[in-house]
Amino acid sequence: MFSLSFLTLFITLIDWYILLIFLMFIMFYMMVSFNMLDWFSMVSYMFGGDILSFSLIILSFWIIFLMVLASSLVYKNMTYYSEFMFMNVLLLIFLMFSFSVNNLFMYYLFFECSLIPTLILIFGWGYQPERLMAGYYLLFYTLFFSLPMLLGIFYINNFCFSMFYFLIYVDYNFYLYISMLLAFLAKMPMIFIHFWLPKAHVEAPISGSMILAGVLLKLGGYGIMRVFFFMKSYYFNYLFLSISLFGIFMVGILCMFQIDMKSLIAYSSVAHMGMVICGLMCMNMLGMIGSLILMIGHGLCSSGMFCLANIAYERSSSRSIFINKGLLTFMPSMCLFWFLLMINNMASPPSMNLLGEILLINSIISWSSISFFYLMFASFMGCLYSIYLYSSINHGLIYKGLLCGYYGYYIEFYLLFLHWLPLNIFFLKIDIISLLVF
C-alpha cells in the first residue's frame, strides 16, 4: 500500500503508461491480498478496513487510472504533465488514506487533504478563467461546513477519549449532530448546499470532473456511514431525508433546463447522491447496502458520462448541447457507449445503479410510504433527463463544424469500456456487498 507513495518521488522520471501499469498492479495486489472479511480487518494502529472502505479504495484506484487515461491530451500537449501526474497520485494517496484510517480525526485530515490536489487540478488545468471562482466555491463550501466538524471531533475526543470509530460512545445533542453531518452533506452534496458542484464540474478539466463525481462525492457518504456507527439518532434525520427527497425530484426538473452537458451530468449526480442521503438517513440495513452499491455504481457511471462529454468537447470545443448535435452520424460507435452509459444512469437492468436504487427505494418506502410519490417522479425524471441528454446529443442535425474533426480513438473506446464493464459485470458478484455488517 505504501509503495505507491515512494513511487511519487520518481514521478517525473517515469512515463505515463508505466504509471498506469503500476496503478493496476497495486490495485490487483490489493484485491488479492484483501481477504473479504465481513468485519474490520488488517487493522494496525491507524489503518484498517472493512468491505465499505476496501470497495471505495478500489473504486478510487480505478477512477484515478481512468483519469490518467482520459487526460491523454495533457500528455500530448505537455502542459505540465509531470505535475499533473503528481497531483493525481497525491490525490489517490489521500483518498486511500481517508478510506482506510480508523480514526475519526485522521479521516477528517485526509478528507481535507484530498481537497488540495482537486483544487490544484481545477486551478491548474481548467479551461476558463471562471475556474478561479469555481475553485473558491469548492474550497469555501467544504471548509465552512467541515470546520465545525473538526470542533465536533475534538469534542468527541474530549468526551470519550477516543477517536477510533468503534469505541466512540457519546451523548450527542442537536449541535454535535449538525456539526458532524453537515460537512459530509455539503460534500455529497445535499440539495441547497450543492451550488459548488455544478460550478466546479463545469470549470474543472476532465480529470477533475471524473474524480469529483467518481470518488470525492463518495467521501461524504462514507463519512456519514462511519458517523452513524456511533450517532444513532433518528430524531433529526427526517430533516435531511425530506429535504433530499424533495431535492431529487427538483434537481431532476432542474436537469431538464440545462444546456451545458457537464452541468447536466453534475445535476444528475446531485440527484443520485440525494437518493443515497435518503437511504443513509433511513438508517436501516437495506439503505446502507443500497447506498454503497449506488455510490460505486454512480461513481463509475457519472465518471463515464463526463468522459463522453469530454470526448464531444474535444471535437467541438463546446459543452453546449445546441452545438453538439447529431453525433450519431459523426461517431456511430461512440453512440453505443452514449446509450449504454445513459441507460445505466437511469438504472437499467444489468447495472449496479438498478440494484442500488431498488434497495434504496425499498428502504425509503419502509421509512414512510408517502415518499413513494416523490420517488416515483424522481425516478421518472431520472429517465427523462438521461434520454434528453442522449437524444439531443446523438440525434438531430449535425453541426457542420464537427465534420472537420475526427472519429474516436481506440484509447477513448478503451476508456469508456473500462467504465462500462465493472458497472455491469459486478452485478454477478454483488453479494459481496451484503457482507457489509454494522
Place this chain on the structure above:
Amino acid sequence: MLKTSSKMLFLMTTIMGTMMVVSSSNWLNMWIGLEINMMSFIPLMFKSKNNFLSQSSMMYFLIQSMASTMFIIMILFNKYMFISFYSTNAQNIIIFITMMMKMGMPPFHMWFPELMSKLNWNLCMFLMTWQKIAPMYILSIIMDNNSIMMMMIVMSTILGAILGLNHTSTRKIMAYSSINHMGWLVACALTFKKLWIMYMIMYSIMVIMICYTLNKYNILFINQFNIKSLTMVEKMSLLIMMMSMGGLPPFLGFMPKWMTIEYMISSNEIMLMLIMVMSSLITLSYYMRMISSISMLMSNSQKWIFMNKTSKIPSTITLFINMMLPLFFILMNFM
C-alpha cells in the same frame, strides 16, 4: 542590514532586549528589556534617504514609549518588584493593555498596518515575529481566564480577518493576518502556557518564508504577483505557502490550528473556538485572493519582465518546509 556594523550592533541589542524580558524574574528588568528592544529597533528602521522609514520610526517610538510608560507606572504601583500573581485585577488589565499596544492587538491595532506598509519586507518579518515575543511573554505570565481576555481574542481574530479583506498592499494584508494570529496566540496562552511558544515557532517559520519569498520577488501589492514570469515550482510553492498560512490540513499551518483547537476544546471553549475558526476561514479567503492570479497555473504572465537569475532551491525548500506537518508533529511532542 547585515553589512553595516552599526545595524548589526542594533540587531544584536534588539535580540538581547527580548532575551532580557524572557529571562528576568523582575518587573523592572522586564521593563528595561522592553526599552532596550524598542530603542534598538528604531535605528534598524532608520535610513536617512527614505522618508517613509523616518516617519515609521517616529510612529513606532511614540506608540512603544507610551506603552512602556504606562507599563512602568503600573509596575511601580506594585508592592514588590518580583513577578507576583497576586496583583490586583485592575493592574493586570492595564498591563494587558500596554502589552496589547506594544503588539498591535485590537483595539490598539491602528498603528500596526500603517507601520508595516512603510517598512521593507525584512523589517516586516522582524516586526511580525521577533518583536511579538517579549510582549507576548509578559502577557502570558500575568494572564488569567477572564471575560476581558475572551473579548480581546474575539476582537482580534474577527478584526484581523475582516479588515484585511479590503486591502491591496501585501504588507498590510500580512499585518492584518498577524493581528488575527495574535488572537490565536493569546488563546493558546490562555489554555496552556507552553502552547503559544509552539504556535509562535510555527507561525514564525511561515511568516519568514512568506516574507523571504515576497522580498525576493519584490512584491508589495497584490497585482504585482502577475507581472513576474514564475516557473511552475515557484507558483506551486507560493500557492502552498498561502494555503499553509491559511491553515489547510496537509501543510504546516494546520499544525498550530490543530493544537490550539484540541486544547481549547478540552478546556470547553467551544463557542470561542467556533468564532476563531470561522474567522480564520475569512483570512484564508484573503490569502487565496493574494495569489489568485498565479494560482491559475496555466495563465499567461508578461514575459518581458525577466526575473534575475533564480535558483529553484529556495522555492523547493519552502515547499518542503510547508509539507513537514508530520515531522513537526513529532518535534512538538518533545517540547
